[in-house]
Amino acid sequence: MTSFTRRDVLKASAAATVGAVAATPAMLHAARAWAADNQWTPEKGASLRLLRWKRFVQSEEEAFLATIDAFTKATGVQVRIDSEGFEDLRPKAAVAANIGSGPDIIWGIHADAHLYPDAMMDVSDVCEYLGGKYGGWYPAAETYGIRDGKWINLPVTISGNLINYRKSMVQKAGFDGIPESTEDFLKLMQNLKANGTPGSFALGNASGDGNAWTHWIVWSHGGQVVDKDNNVVLNSPETVAGLEYVKQLGETFAPGAASWLDGHNNKAFLQGDCSVTNNGISIYAAAVREGMTDIAEDMDHAFYPVGPAGKPTELHVCFPMMPYKHTKYPNAVKALLTFLMEKDQYDAFLQGSVGYLSHPLRAFKDHPVWTEDPKRTVFRDVAERTLTFSGDGSLGYAASSVFADFIVVNMVAEAATGAKSPKDAAADAHRRAERYYNV
Numbered sequence: 435m436t437s438f439t440r441r442d443v444l445k446a447s448a449a450a451t452v453g454a455v456a457a458t459p460a461m462l463h464a465a466r467a468w469a470a471d472n473q474w475t476p477e478k479g480a481s482l483r484l485l486r487w488k489r490f491v492q493s494e495e496e497a498f499l500a501t502i503d504a505f506t507k508a509t510g511v512q513v514r515i516d517s518e519g520f521e522d523l524r525p526k527a528a529v530a531a532n533i534g535s536g537p538d539i540i541w542g543i544h545a546d547a548h549l550y551p552d553a554m555m556d557v558s559d560v561c562e563y564l565g566g567k568y569g570g571w572y573p574a575a576e577t578y579g580i581r582d583g584k585w586i587n588l589p590v591t592i593s594g595n596l597i598n599y600r601k602s603m604v605q606k607a608g609f610d611g612i613p614e615s616t617e618d619f620l621k622l623m624q625n626l627k628a629n630g631t632p633g634s635f636a637l638g639n640a641s642g643d644g645n646a647w648t649h650w651i652v653w654s655h656g657g658q659v660v661d662k663d664n665n666v667v668l669n670s671p672e673t674v675a676g677l678e679y680v681k682q683l684g685e686t687f688a689p690g691a692a693s694w695l696d697g698h699n700n701k702a703f704l705q706g707d708c709s710v711t712n713n714g715i716s717i718y719a720a721a722v723r724e725g726m727t728d729i730a731e732d733m734d735h736a737f738y739p740v741g742p743a744g745k746p747t748e749l750h751v752c753f754p755m756m757p758y759k760h761t762k763y764p765n766a767v768k769a770l771l772t773f774l775m776e777k778d779q780y781d782a783f784l785q786g787s788v789g790y791l792s793h794p795l796r797a798f799k800d801h802p803v804w805t806e807d808p809k810r811t812v813f814r815d816v817a818e819r820t821l822t823f824s825g826d827g828s829l830g831y832a833a834s835s836v837f838a839d840f841i842v843v844n845m846v847a848e849a850a851t852g853a854k855s856p857k858d859a860a861a862d863a864h865r866r867a868e869r870y871y872n873v
Contacts, residue, residue, distance in 0.1 A: 465778075465779075468773065476765050476766035480762075480766035482539065484513055484516075484770075487523055491719045494787040497783050498783060501782065511766050527756065536760075539761075540756045543753055543754075545578045546834065547587040549838065553759055554756060557768060557771060560768050568797035574750075574794075587757065588754060588775070590754060592793075593750060594789070594792055594813035595712055595748075596748075596813065597711075598717050599612055600709045604626070613739055620679065631709040632687060637687075637691050643699060643711075644694075645751075645843055649749040649825075650748060652673055654741025654747045656670075659827065660871065661827065664828060666867045666868050668867050669863070669864035676846075680846055692847065699711040700716060703733075714790045715810060735813070752794075781798075789809075790813075792816050794817050824837075832871045
């Protein structure tokens with residue numbers, strides 16, 4: 435008997451899903467009209483392999499796969515889709531860059547293309563065309579996409595990572611909603627803990643949720659990894675102040691948060707074990723989809739509180755398409771990247787994403803998905819509000835390496851759990867960061 439692991443089943447299901455979601459006649463008609471005028475004519479016999487992250491919202495994946503089906507039927511280019519979790523996807527992206535073979539495109543996370551820019555295609559023509567047609571790119575998207583004056587990836591979307599909360603539990607803790615200041619936010623978390631309905635945040639090496647909230651903690655108190663000249667300044671009074679704050683915050687967390695990765699907080703929230711966390715809109719989308727009306731009606735979303743720095747300091751998650759130079763079909767790659775972000779397809783993609791994924795191009799700000807459900811509206815502005823993880827410094831190999839090594843996440847986790855004092859955690863993280871910047 436042939437045996438299959440769970441990984442085998444997931445991979446087979448992901449690759450097979452493409453044929454399971456067909457484009458509508460209207461989509462196919464629009465795709466054929468687009469293909470007739472497309473400036474990047476795919477090579478004869480072209481076929482592509484695209485590796486992406488595993489879905490968090492089913493309707494997003496369905497919209498994406500329908501778009502791929504329309505592209506294939508309109509152009510003749512077969513596109514194989516595989517999917518992996520974040521923690522498996524990132525090393526595979528690095529391997530493809532190092533050996534010069536593998537998927538033609540990897541739909542990755544953050545700015546991993548900046549770890550191996552020489553392995554990426556120059557897609558400046560595609561990105562300049564799209565920016566010119568759709569109102570321009572938001573600054574963060576440009577930072578993530580451009581290296582040394584050329585676009586090395588396509589920042590297809592930025593996923594909002596905001597505060598998710600149970601309204602009734604927050605009100606019982608003495609607040610009408612999420613407070614606007616970090617000082618009051620700590621009081622809320624302490625009250626929630628006292629009421630037996632704690633909030634909690636991921637303290638493990640979570641690529642999305644862990645990075646988002648820990649950078650907010652540091653930035654909200656004025657801390658930075660590097661200054662504008664890329665000098666490491668992590669061990670500063672401002673960083674230590676942020677870690678002193680998170681030490682108190684960590685005392686309010688639910689048991690087990692020290693090992694949480696992306697997904698653990700979703701599960702805890704939907705089980706009623708967590709009243710406040712940071713996430714995209716996927717928790718709410720799951721509650722709506724699964725008919726969990728008691729949770730869906732009782733939850734909402736909010737921007738992160740503002741700390742002593744006196745301004746919003748949010749980090750939202752960029753999901754770029756990374757086109758590899760080793761592809762045999764560069765025109766087909768450019769055609770697909772362009773097609774995905776043209777209005778007909780991108781409108782459907784945003785609608786299917788139900789607020790989980792946001793637009794990096796300004797023209798899509800007025801999409802009805804942001805206002806048809808008021809609980810989505812805060813996610814509309816995340817591409818405008820987000821900082822990039824390089825902070826005050828430049829986004830290059832050193833910044834990408836510090837980020838990929840979870841230096842900020844681990845520093846905050848050490849202070850939050852009491853594994854190290856805030857001063858020791860900051861000093862150790864500073865030394866780790868220097869290894870990347872002072873080579």
